Amino acid sequence: MHRVAIRQEIVERVLARRGRLHPFETLDAKRTALLVIDMQNAFVAPGAPVEVPAARGIVAPINRLAAALRKRGVPVIWVLHENQPGGRDWDGFFGIFVAAAQREKAASALTAGSEMQKLWPELSFSKEDLKVSKNRYSALIAGSSPLEKILKEKGVDTLLIAGTKTNVCCECTARDAMMLDYKVVMISDCTAALSDEEHLATLENMIQQFGDVRTADEALSLFDR
DSSP: OOOOOOOHHHHHHHHHHHSSSOSOSOOOGGGEEEEEEOOBHHHHSTTOTTOOGGGGGGHHHHHHHHHHHHHTTOOEEEEEEOBOGGGGGGHHHHTTTSOHHHHHHHHHTTBTTOTTTSBOTTSOOOTTOEEEEESSSOSSSTTSOSHHHHHHHHTOOEEEEEEEOIIIIIHHHHHHHHHTTOEEEEEEEEEEOSSHHHHHHHHHHIIIIIOEEEOHHHHHHHTTO
């Protein structure tokens, strides 16, 4: 788990503009959902093709958060990255940002039905939870997934973001959510990146421009106020 803190200069910048550090003082369980992003074997397993070692450190915190939210009636949605064989449905990524020699290996790890594409087995999936597949970094960009339709059907206007990578799929989804007028809370101890620096950069972006940053315990306390 990352051991980082938002820099004081960022805190002061936020306070000067907003007058308070945290934009949301309460959360409504009836209008909130937890998104757990890309916690799949391909990202979490040791030696996996797109391994994020720190992701293993957030498995237990995510399980605890999900369990506490279920008790409050908050839906838990597991967002899984999925591409077609060879990454043919996203050539803009696999054809440009992945070397030709690595393309098949990288894409096959995230192909539907592969072992690497499945949810990490130590995560506690409950029968009332939902799974949603996306084929872009953001689960909310047009055409990426059915997530927005699901959220609208459930009357959700607030999203708690957990998973990996903090600075890629979590941040992309969070940014798009805010620009679609969702309230967004990045859960700092339930997200993981490849380095402390990348993780912190996203947290500082989020609290300045796109939403709130809270620990799991802090977020849970907002439902009880």
